[in-house]
Amino acid sequence: MFKAKVHPFIQKMGPYGIILQIMLIALPVLTGFRLLFSIWQWDRVQASGVGFELFLQGVRADLIMVSLLMVPLVLLVPLLANRFTWSLWRLIAVFWGVAALTLLVFMEVSTPAFMMQYDVRPNRLFVEYLKYPKEVLSTLWEGFRFWLISGIVLTGLGASYFYRRLKNHLEVKPQLSLLKTLLVWPLVVLLVALSIRSTTGHRPANPSFFAITGDPMVNSLVINSTWSVAFAIYNLKHEAKSSEVYGKMSDEQILQIVRSEPALKDYEFNHPNQPTLHLQKPVMQRERPLNLVIVLEESLGATYVESLGGIKGVTPYLEALKNDGWWFENLYATGTRSVRGIEAVVAGYMPTPARSTVKLSLSQQNFATLADVLGRQGYHTEFMYGGEAHFDNMRSFFTGNGFQQITDQNSITSPEFVGSWGASDGDLFNKAHERFTELHQSNKPFFGLVFSSSNHEPFEFPDGKIELYEEPKATVNNAVKYADYALGQFFKQAKTSDYWQNTLFLVVADHDSRVYGSELVPVKKFHIPGVIVGADIQAKSIETLTSQIDLAPTLLSLMGIESQHPFVGRDLARDTERAGRAMMQFFDNYAWMENGQVTILRPNQDAVQAKYDAIGRQLEALQPADKVMQEKALAHALLAAKMYERQQYQIPK
Structure with a gap:
């Protein structure tokens, strides 16, 4: 039976140990999926000429998503990471860690079927079509049955593996004093914030920041699917001004x-x-x-x-x-x-x-x-x-x-x-x-x-x-x-x-x-x-x-x-001689x-x-x-x- 003990160094880090361990699990997992997808689409990756940069920038993009997932735990540290509520902290941290890691795996194993249909990683369409389960499930079952079954199995195996990796944290005793925990906390917050922003430029990094080639599919491989969907959902509230991402004009x-x-x-x-x-x-x-x-x-x-x-x-x-x-x-x-x-x-x-x-x-x-x-x-x-x-x-x-x-x-x-x-x-x-x-x-x-x-x-x-x-x-x-x-x-x-x-x-x-x-x-x-x-x-x-x-x-x-109407199209019954657009x-x-x-x-x-x-x-x-x-x-x-x-x-x- 697989049993993972908590490393002594991780234990000495107190409440920050499990946060670090979750990140150390997540980053190799996401990189591994990126490697598999790149091998699958190697002709396109090779033609883009960005193989090494794809993985380097990919780790950077993964840090953004994983850090975002760790924000709730980081914010709970001053409230729960003390000897009075330590048991509750451990329970929440383990549960959140397993859920976050399982989400990352679920989105990655969902990616191949989506890419075969749309030629990019999951985006907002992934969420929009969840409103139509009958049509979507029928399509998946008839056209992507292997990927559907494989995805369910791999997600389940992943959840089980992550629980076994993290459950020993339920036995860890607090080894960092409350004073040291609170003194370190602002530094941890700063590091997480910097990881999420990922740049010192005027704007924080977003998926377009990682568009390193002219091939949209290869660009989508740079980021991870969870961030791709999360950013699309975030952007829904900005849709009225969506075109302003191209520039402004009076x-x-x-x-x-x-x-x-x-x-x-x-x-x-x-x-x-x-x-x-x-x-x-x-x-x-x-x-x-x-x-x-x-x-x-x-x-x-x-x-x-x-x-x-x-x-x-x-x-x-x-x-x-x-x-x-x-x-x-x-x-x-x-x-x-x-x-x-x-x-x-x-x-x-x-x-x-x-x-x-x-x-x-x-x-x-x-x-x-x-x-x-x-x-x-x-x-x-x-x-x-x-x-x-x-x-x-x-x-x-x-x-x-x-x-x-x-x-x-x-x-x-x-x-x-x-x-x-x-x-x-x-x-x-x-x-x-x-x-x-x-x-x-x-x-x-x-x-x-x-x-x-x-x-x-x-x-x-x-x-x-x-x-x-x-x-x-x-x-x-x-x-x-x-x-x-x-x-x-x-x-x-x-x-x-x-x-x-x-x-x-x-x-x-x-x-x-x-x-x-x-x-x-x-x-x-x-x-x-x-x-x-x-x-x-x-x-x-x-x-x-x-x-x-x-x-x-x-x-x-x-x-x-x-x-009377507001249509801006061309009346071709009136003119078909001039060049169109x-x-x-x-x-x-x-x-x-x-x-x-x-x-x-x-x-x-x-x-x-x-x-x-x-x-x-x-x-x-x-x-x-x-x-x-x-x-x-x-x-x-x-x-x-x-x-x-x-x-x-x-x-x-």
Whole structure:
């Protein structure tokens, strides 16, 4: 039986002995995990050229987290570390030590599965998705069963080991007088404070302080997962000012830069409390404006579209729509999560380092969306989803911002197939077609947002619908092929329906799957497909650089809708000749792409710029950012954060 005695030197240190021992256990454990992860990702680590520095800075980062965990014990020393309450001190110190060490191990063993999905250590997404245990546990069990079971076992073994290492402190007698304990205490407090701050600079160290390479994944290896998540949680309360990590700019300069963009320079802005509110007149003049259907495809990036440089043969139905309408050759997502795609497509909203506005508290009501615009003009507005609409806070955001009806899994009677994420895309599209037919027959103009889910890990879909692209069945390529098949069946129904000639359809991805890479911003993984079809839309290839935020004003213009709104996107029905721009949020980095150049804003660091090689699909030659491009990027990032904070992204009643 393993039995660890307390070293005489540790005993002589009195109450500070167990604090030191906990730290001496924690640091090698965290370094060991970092070594394992580095071996696992050795190609990326070696390419970054920071192997030794990774471990040196890693110990420094670990000291920050471990010292933070020791703060409660250090603060309790003057109160409990005396002969009257020594037994209580020992009990609390041992319990806290085991709990702290177990937490560190739990977060580290949780890291591989998270990295395989998001290409970085656990961050705030790790916490956000704990609100959805059913979906998360289903995904883990189906897609990461080995890591889930291994994590539980290793965490349990770790807790047992740590208890056996520390339990003998329950027998240790006080060997440091109260006077010496109190005299040493200020020095211990100072050392812990210095370890947490980790620098004598103006700002204390934070995760961006340890960004020692251009590869975000390698940078995340430098820190430990507990600190990564803890810092993300801490930052949640600063989300309104999140973009200020890139720099500051006056309101006047921000508005001057944003309003002078080609997409907005011809509009008038006469509402001081809604700085981007303007009147948009449509290019297409219609006696009766069209209905609108947006099909938001889960994780369907250009990676899976052959004509956009992706793999062959998994999206034939989507690519067939290219012959029926406007096909976007250079459309880019604003982020890497579904809610980021929702805010860009449905609300025309620019990204920030904060969470998507779909989840933030100040945007749950009176936040401008297409549903808000169209609902004011007599449209029926409806969100349709095969899963449970509360996921990612979608139900709250949609019902508070213009959507009159929510149709989700509970509204789909007798679905053919139900997986971890709800009814299949086929069931969803059948329900959507049924609803559009009903609305058309009632002579009610409508806007339907249809959000697919079959192309989501663990990639479950009904048998017998497609010829599998590969074996085994549950792979992303097979799921994409099924999602494409379901989309194709929907359009076969829609094209023969009575509502087709009166309806405009947009099919667009929310983001690509597994957006990762060794670049500061993996631009190629933001490239997504998009196509507008229906009514009298003629086939056309849109080659200009386009952002998801450009879709909302373009749709309104094609539908024949005149409206006031705060959308800052570009109306492509009015102009597709001028060069465009795209903006992308990749974790803490913000990219502004224009004329083949990508300017990247980084938290508390200088901006950089690189040429984007569209053929090779990679960034080339990082260099200091051009001042004009940096100011454009900063102005748009700041404006989005400020309008959220001040609740200015609204349409006056």
